[in-house]
Amino acid sequence: MSTFSFVSHEEFPEDPYIKELVYLVLDDKYRVAYVRKQSKNGGQFWGVATLSVTKDGVKNYYETFMQDSSFLEKDIKSFLDQRSWEKKSATGKYYKEEEIPF
Numbered sequence: 001m002s003t004f005s006f007v008s009h010e011e012f013p014e015d016p017y018i019k020e021l022v023y024l025v026l027d028d029k030y031r032v033a034y035v036r037k038q039s040k041n042g043g044q045f046w047g048v049a050t051l052s053v054t055k056d057g058v059k060n061y062y063e064t065f066m067q068d069s070s071f072l073e074k075d076i077k078s079f080l081d082q083r084s085w086e087k088k089s090a091t092g093k094y095y096k097e098e099e100i101p102f
Contacts, residue, residue: 003027004076006085019044022080026072032065034080046080 007023020036038044048065067073079085 004072004079006079007031009085022085024076034076036080046077 004024004026005028007025009023010021012018012020017038018035019038022034022036024032024034026032033049034046035049036044036046048063050061050063052059052061054060
């Protein structure tokens, strides 16, 4: 079973595209960044960081992290949407930067 723990949160009010960054640790092994993106119409949503590549004159976006489990993705996005790190982490653990298990 996959678990995740909250590591850190940072806000970027001046950036037009990325408003927040949250680091999570998955399965006590992998640190993953989720960002709160703002679209051109002002809507905001959580997702992993993406990179853009132009190929044949068309700009494409690729996620930098993909999960095999849609259940874990739903749990993570629910955790982020509810701003649960302000209450407690998904596993009840909090990590300080120097305590990250890798």
